[in-house]
Amino acid sequence: MFLEAALALGVLIIFFTGILDIGRAASNYFLLVNASNEAVRLAARTPDLTEGVYSAGSQQQLPVSHQEVQARAFEVIRAMRTDAQLDNVEVQTACDPAEDLVRVEIAGTYRSILTLYRGIRMNVEQTSSYLPAAACQEVS
């Protein structure tokens, strides 16, 4: 009977930890959604975004307008949750003159409790139409 109880308890603990883990992962995912939402709102209202796709931390030179948008995304993550379980957060911003769209993409790796699925990569992308009467600035 003790063996059965031990087996069942082990399974139950894994089950409940899994539920907790999924809840935490969802919470971190919505943090990324909030951050990308706020960043894309700023991008859509910024009139001089340079055209092209820019990633924070890449080798290419980052225009100031894109820097501001990416900083906004990081700031939301920092201000909303001081204990976010996210690693390697990357932000990519884009201004597409052909479609008249701005895009923000944020990716981060969730630090899970269970080692079964450690390192879930979460990816959020938000697109918005660009501010009326504004256009992506050509790369000089």
Added chain:
Amino acid sequence: MNLANRARGQKEDGAMLLEFALVIGVVAAFIFAIIDVGRVLLIQHVLDKATENAVSDAKVATDLRFDVRQWAAVTDQAAEDRFLSKREAILLRAEELALTTAHPADSDAPAVLSSYRLVDDPAPTPHHVVLLLPGQSVERVSRKRDGGYERTVVEHPTCPRDNCVEFGLAGGLGNTQMLRRHPIVAEAHATVDTLLFGRLTTTARALAWMEQGARGSGDARLGLPEPRVLPPPPVYNSVPTTGTQGASRPAPPPPPPRYIPG
């Protein structure tokens, strides 16, 4: 049935009763836990909604662009009055929703909202929802787990009162730049008495950045650029319509002017 079998049957009945008691205990705890979590989530949702309402009102209110650094030496009393009345209106509207679910006066309310009082504020009216501008801090009074009350100082997350580089710069960033760089934060906090876990706390926080060219008045007086107004688009009503009277269709009223950030 002989005596031995009867005795065995009685033993099995007892075991079944014991198992039932164990299982019913676990099931009851499980159900109470679900109820408790549901109650906390309800309160969390209400507080989330209240704080989101507060920041979504605040980010378009130009009257909130008053520089709180002026409180030491007020130079524009009218701007300060507008700021205070606007903030009061926003907080009352946000609180209304939260108070319908959790009321601090009821002893059997599902949750008790904590109250906030801004530090160094000329109008220190306590509220259950607070708006934190860059460089402000607030004192939160909440119930403790073992009864009594505790006071906690809550700082602005990105520009704390005593440790914000831009805030401390004399003649540095203007208030508009401060509000573009740092968010307006709304916070609400409540304690919930649960059946299994005792007294739990829940905090909701929402943030938003001040919109450029927001609706409102007093931008020029506060040293802000007035929003540019675009001319209305042309109205195409030159094609005559052949109605019963042969008269042309009356021109529609001109659309309202569009505002874009200055």
